[in-house]
Amino acid sequence: MPDSTSTQDCWGLPKDAAEADDWSVPGPRRTRPAEMATGTLVRLASAGDESAWNALVDRFTRLLWSVPRAYRLDPTDAADVVQVTWLRLVEHLDRIQDPERLPGWLVTTARRECLRVLGRGRREYVGSGWDEADQLPDETAEPLDTKLLADERDAALWRCLRQLSERCQRLLRILMATPPPTYVDVSMALGIPVGSIGPTRARCLDRLRELVAEVGLGAIDPETGR
Amino acid sequence: MDQAPRPDREHDALLARLGEIVDVVDPVPEPIYQMAYGAYALRDLDAELARLVDDSALDGAVPAGVRSGGSDVRTLSFQGRDVTIELQVTRHAERRSVLGEVVGGEVAEIRLEGSRLAEAVAVDDLGRFSVDDLPSGPVRLRIADGTGTQVVTDWVAL
Numbered sequence: 194m195p196d197s198t199s200t201q202d203c204w205g206l207p208k209d210a211a212e213a214d215d216w217s218v219p220g221p222r223r224t225r226p227a228e229m230a231t232g233t234l235v236r237l238a239s240a241g242d243e244s245a246w247n248a249l250v251d252r253f254t255r256l257l258w259s260v261p262r263a264y265r266l267d268p269t270d271a272a273d274v275v276q277v278t279w280l281r282l283v284e285h286l287d288r289i290q291d292p293e294r295l296p297g298w299l300v301t302t303a304r305r306e307c308l309r310v311l312g313r314g315r316r317e318y319v320g321s322g323w324d325e326a327d328q329l330p331d332e333t334a335e336p337l338d339t340k341l342l343a344d345e346r347d348a349a350l351w352r353c354l355r356q357l358s359e360r361c362q363r364l365l366r367i368l369m370a371t372p373p374p375t376y377v378d379v380s381m382a383l384g385i386p387v388g389s390i391g392p393t394r395a396r397c398l399d400r401l402r403e404l405v406a407e408v409g410l411g412a413i414d415p416e417t418g419r
Numbered sequence: 420m421d422q423a424p425r426p427d428r429e430h431d432a433l434l435a436r437l438g439e440i441v442d443v444v445d446p447v448p449e450p451i452y453q454m455a456y457g458a459y460a461l462r463d464l465d466a467e468l469a470r471l472v473d474d475s476a477l478d479g480a481v482p483a484g485v486r487s488g489g490s491d492v493r494t495l496s497f498q499g500r501d502v503t504i505e506l507q508v509t510r511h512a513e514r515r516s517v518l519g520e521v522v523g524g525e526v527a528e529i530r531l532e533g534s535r536l537a538e539a540v541a542v543d544d545l546g547r548f549s550v551d552d553l554p555s556g557p558v559r560l561r562i563a564d565g566t567g568t569q570v571v572t573d574w575v576a577l
Contacts, residue, residue: 243459250455258447272451273576277557279455280574283462306576309476347440354437369438398430 227251235292250279252372253299259370260303260382263363266310274306296374300382353404361397368394461532466561466569469499474575497560497572504560504570508577515553515577521546521562530561532571553577 226234226248234252237245257278261271281302282289289298342348354362367379380387473496497504507518521529521542529540529548533556540560542548558577562570 238459246459247456250452254447254452254455255442258445258451259441262445268448272448272454273556275447275451276454276458277574277576279458280461280557280559283458284468284571284573286462305477309474309576312476312478341443342440347436347443350436351440351444365434365437366441369434369441371438371442373438395427395430398427398433401433402429 230293231295232292235286235289235295239286239289246283249295253296254279256296256370256372256374256378257299257303259367260300261307261310263366263383264304264307264311265363266307270310274303274310277306278302296372296378297381300374300378304382304384349408350401350405353401353408356404357397357400360393361400364390364393365397365401463569463571466571467499469497469502469504469562469570469572471573471575472496472498493577495575499570502562502570504562504572513555515555517550517553517577519548519550519560521548525564526562527565528563530563531558532561533558 226237226244229237229245229248231249231252234245234249238249254275257275258271261274266274278299282299285298289295340348342351354365357365363383364379364385367374367382374382376387376390379385379390473494475492475494491510493508493510495506495508497506502524503522505520505522509516519529526542526546529542531538531540531550531553533554540548540550555577557574559574560572
């Protein structure tokens with residue numbers, strides 16, 4: 194039995210060290226939360242470990258943000274979608290069937306929240322399914338600030354992306370997220386068949402390459418994408 | 420595993436570059452991280468969870484033409500083990516008003532919780548309550564019966 198006078202967290206670390214988040218302290222080899230498997234983090238967070246929860250937030254918030262942004266929700270609605278998804282997870286931590294598949298649970302929850310916003314606020318978009326996607330008017334998207342991009346070639350690439358069909362933009366917005374979602378997760382995020390993702394991805398990226406060539410950005414290096 | 424075969428390295432490189440760009444032009448706003456870290460502190464292991472089982476806003480997103488009229492009223496149902504909570508939410512621009520009813524079980528107290536607010540809500544003998552002038556955003560209800568048993572609903576963004 195460990196010394197009962199010292200409180201320890203799930204990795205056998207002294208509590209205060211964990212709370213200080215000081216992972217640089219030399220000592221026996223241990224795994225940082227950021228390096229742990231998702232399923233492990235879910236189980237630890239479910240058991241009360243806040244640093245495991247924070248690691249989940251750090252790992253998946255960018256992917257989650259990509260879902261409402263793919264659906265073209267404005268930043269306020271998108272923030273609500275992400276917030277509700279994390280709040281729901283807190284109460285469902287010990288009910289997640291397969292903790293390793295957490296990203297699927299997260300994007301499914303976020304997608305339902307997106308449909309809720311779309312069903313509520315923009316009736317003309319009811320359905321908001323794959324087939325209707327090409328009909329969504331482009332003015333719903335606020336122009337993202339390409340001035341933030343130091344590289345003019347990046348800005349030009351982004352402008353080309355904005356000329357793609359709504360369907361392509363939606364799919365690529367999810368696919369470019371970090372960490373890269375599996376096709377199963379993409380399927381759950383957008384409510385589309387897994388088998389349609391690869392061919393659509395290829396078609397959209399081919400079209401993007403054509404647009405890039407038209408504006409004279411030159412050939413794209415297959416190694417760097419530049 | 421469930422990744423399709425990669426047809427083209429150039430596609431991968433292009434997508435990777437788009438991933439770098441999107442982190443600049445459409446980053447996650449920092450307050451979202453703070454909110455998400457903070458969500459953990461709102462975890463309640465003692466209360467029973469009443470799950471969202473019906474939401475007219477979600478019904479409306481599936482087939483067109485089945486929505487009830489043109490009014491912007493949303494109905495939600497939460498189901499706990501012994502209680503059902505029904506809400507009717509009306510939007511007024513950025514504000515919300517809520518009419519609610521708790522069915523089954525005795526209700527001693529109802530609190531409305533947001534990520535930053537918690538307020539007691541007056542409830543009548545029939546389990547009915549109303550809240551006016553609520554800001555939009557995520558909320559849940561906490562219901563206590565006379566014996567100290569607590570029920571919390573799933574979080575919903577109103």
